[in-house]
Amino acid sequence: MKATVPILAIGFCIGIFACAKKKEPVYVEPPPPPEREYVREEPVRQAPQEDPLEAERRRLEELMNKIMSDDVYFEFDQATLTASAKDILTEVGTILKRESRFTVLTEGHTDERGTENYNLGLGMRRADAVVKFLTNYGVASSRLTKVSYGEEQPKAAGSSEEAWAQNRRAAFRVKINN
Amino acid sequence: MQWWGIIGWKLGNELQSHNFFLYYHLVKFCIAIFLLFFASLYAQQDTITMDISVSTDKTMPIGVVNFDLDKGNWSKLDELPHKTLARDFLLSGRFTTVELEQYNLLTLSRAQAKHYVTGSLSLLGNQATLECRLYATASQELVKGFAYIGPLEQIRTSVHKCTDNIVYQLWGVQGFASTKIAFVSKIDGKKQIVVSDYDGFRRKQITRDNSVNFLPAWSRDNSKIYFTSMRNGKPQIFERNLGGSSDKHLFPQIDQAFGPAVNPKDGTLLFSIIGQNGTDIWLGNPQTGNAARLIYTKDIEVSPSWSPYGTAFLFSSDKGGAPQIYMALKDGSDMQRVSFMGKYNESAVWSPDGDKIAYCSMEGGKFNIYTSSIDGSDVQRLTSEGNNERPTWSPDGMAIAFSSNRSGSSQIYIMRRDGSGVTRITNAGENSSPVWSNLIKGESP
Numbered sequence: 129m130k131a132t133v134p135i136l137a138i139g140f141c142i143g144i145f146a147c148a149k150k151k152e153p154v155y156v157e158p159p160p161p162p163e164r165e166y167v168r169e170e171p172v173r174q175a176p177q178e179d180p181l182e183a184e185r186r187r188l189e190e191l192m193n194k195i196m197s198d199d200v201y202f203e204f205d206q207a208t209l210t211a212s213a214k215d216i217l218t219e220v221g222t223i224l225k226r227e228s229r230f231t232v233l234t235e236g237h238t239d240e241r242g243t244e245n246y247n248l249g250l251g252m253r254r255a256d257a258v259v260k261f262l263t264n265y266g267v268a269s270s271r272l273t274k275v276s277y278g279e280e281q282p283k284a285a286g287s288s289e290e291a292w293a294q295n296r297r298a299a300f301r302v303k304i305n306n
Numbered sequence: 307m308q309w310w311g312i313i314g315w316k317l318g319n320e321l322q323s324h325n326f327f328l329y330y331h332l333v334k335f336c337i338a339i340f341l342l343f344f345a346s347l348y349a350q351q352d353t354i355t356m357d358i359s360v361s362t363d364k365t366m367p368i369g370v371v372n373f374d375l376d377k378g379n380w381s382k383l384d385e386l387p388h389k390t391l392a393r394d395f396l397l398s399g400r401f402t403t404v405e406l407e408q409y410n411l412l413t414l415s416r417a418q419a420k421h422y423v424t425g426s427l428s429l430l431g432n433q434a435t436l437e438c439r440l441y442a443t444a445s446q447e448l449v450k451g452f453a454y455i456g457p458l459e460q461i462r463t464s465v466h467k468c469t470d471n472i473v474y475q476l477w478g479v480q481g482f483a484s485t486k487i488a489f490v491s492k493i494d495g496k497k498q499i500v501v502s503d504y505d506g507f508r509r510k511q512i513t514r515d516n517s518v519n520f521l522p523a524w525s526r527d528n529s530k531i532y533f534t535s536m537r538n539g540k541p542q543i544f545e546r547n548l549g550g551s552s553d554k555h556l557f558p559q560i561d562q563a564f565g566p567a568v569n570p571k572d573g574t575l576l577f578s579i580i581g582q583n584g585t586d587i588w589l590g591n592p593q594t595g596n597a598a599r600l601i602y603t604k605d606i607e608v609s610p611s612w613s614p615y616g617t618a619f620l621f622s623s624d625k626g627g628a629p630q631i632y633m634a635l636k637d638g639s640d641m642q643r644v645s646f647m648g649k650y651n652e653s654a655v656w657s658p659d660g661d662k663i664a665y666c667s668m669e670g671g672k673f674n675i676y677t678s679s680i681d682g683s684d685v686q687r688l689t690s691e692g693n694n695e696r697p698t699w700s701p702d703g704m705a706i707a708f709s710s711n712r713s714g715s716s717q718i719y720i721m722r723r724d725g726s727g728v729t730r731i732t733n734a735g736e737n738s739s740p741v742w743s744n745l746i747k748g749e750s751p
Contacts, residue, residue, distance in 0.1 A: 205628070241668075242650070242652075242668070243609070243629075243653050243666070243695065244565075245521065245564070245565045245578065245608040245609045245622070245652070245653070246606060246608050246622060246624070246629050246652055248541060248564055248565075248578070248608065249578070249584070249585035249606030249607075249608050250606065252580045252584075252585055253584070253585075253606065256584075275539065275562065276541065277536065278541075280497070280518040280520070280536060281518075
């Protein structure tokens with residue numbers, strides 16, 4: 129019974145957090161509901177205590193955000209990994225090897241130049257290059273999925289070289305598997 | 307009389323030499339001359355015959371004289387009928403128009419317009435009557451008249467029918483003034499599929515979800531639109547019945563698929579799929595849901611386009627380093643490269659006559675529309691201003707629609723197949739990827 133209150137509170141906090149950050153969904157699975165106990169209680173609003181569960185949650189979330197902010201950039205019409213792209217992927221790969229519950233969706237994107245059709249192919253080629261690097265690095269391929277968005281989801285608006293450079297990228301979405 | 311004499315003499319000679327082969331051809335020749343002579347006499351009397359000296363890329367001058375408008379409130383009309391008619395003629399790729407407030411023989415003759423069109427519009431209650439009359443310029447004789455009765459909102463459609471009737475009368479072929487285009491329009495920042503009349507009027511939004519909807523294609527009977535949507539977080543092909551509002555996800559057994567092209571003979575779809583080893587082309591049946599791979603390499607293969615006979619198709623592959631246009635037979639065999647000029651050639655579409663392709667080619671970061679023969683020879687650039695993409699042929703092959711950002715935003719344009727007569731048909735927002743609907747054969751204008 130005593131253990132239920134903080135667990136519900138944490139669940140509640142996670143709920144609020146998930147709602148607040150709707151634009152960038154964080155796929156944190158709530159902790160498994162307590163077994164046997166069916167007493168429903170209103171969750172008590174209180175500051176999260178320094179609980180090992182909470183600390184772990186925060187640690188995982190930081191790692192996930194780290195991976196999701198690590199976009200990998202490409203040259204025009206290219207899917208070859210640059211030196212800085214490989215540095216980023218090494219960091220990502222290291223985290224993934226340590227956190228075996230993480231699964232990652234790699235999105236391939238292109239800039240607006242080129243045709244919509246061809247850019248869907250090019251986006252996938254970029255996602256392929258990233259996934260290939262990570263599997264060679266030692267991440268199980270079963271944990272890595274990929275999708276191409278082509279030129280359909282630019283990160284930066286506009287038709288400048290700066291915007292294009294931002295948009296030629298592979299981006300990550302991380303989930304925790306139990 | 308002497309002429310007959312010569313032929314008679316020749317005939318006699320041939321008979322004497324018993325050369326029956328030559329004799330046969332000589333007789334055929336004489337009969338042809340004889341018939342042509344009388345046909346030309348007949349043609350001078352009959353103003354309906356078409357001018358066979360007009361080559362396909364030359365246009366026929368035609369006069370459009372302002373219609374008589376009944377006294378009444380025409381503010382509900384988005385355009386007066388003679389304006390719609392004149393643009394139809396221009397967009398048809400067959401005519402140059404001389405627009406006149408009233409009949410003027412000198413102006414029409416100077417423009418070599420052998421015919422002119424005028425008519426009237428009147429309103430009785432809610433019923434509008436559109437009369438449309440084709441005249442011979444010189445004699446002012448009526449060649450043919452058409453009348454349409456219907457609600458005022460239908461007048462545009464009636465004017466298009468009138469255009470098609472006149473095209474049929476003067477050219478003997480079915481025009482496309484009653485066709486539609488599907489295209490992609492950015493609505494609230496999201497790409498949506500939109501359908502409109504071929505001239506950009508009477509738009510109707512087809513998709514409404516919050517993702518990206520693009521790459522539309524018409525079913526053979528124009529009753530459905532196939533398109534690609536990212537609504538499930540990845541590219542997938544959907545089918546929308548234009549009478550309804552729900553979509554069917556096609557080929558769910560394939561993880562990621564996009565860019566369908568409809569076989570004009572059997573309705574099967576070619577499309578691209580994103581697989582474990584690159585982007586390939588598959589052939590699928592939208593009715594049964596069956597699909598199988600057709601072109602599969604480690605390279606990117608996209609943008610299939612069927613031949614008008616449905617026996618072969620064009621597509622793009624970057625197996626040479628950058629996208630180039632290739633051709634293959636229906637079963638994926640006999641793959642041959644078609645485009646050799648330019649570094650980035652894409653979005654090829656096969657002309658309805660089967661003799662040409664239109665495609666876009668990138669130079670210095672900008673696309674232009676080109677045509678060539680199907681073997682890649684006789685390359686002609688049709689555009690030069692701005693970035694020009696996604697050509698689509700009119701169903702009779704006389705015109706090409708495409709999207710261009712030459713005005714500052716992406717809009718849809720129609721030009722004649724030789725690149726002349728460029729006309730913008732969309733104005734607001736961002737519009738791209740036009741695809742022309744099919745002409746239903748035998749549907750009388």
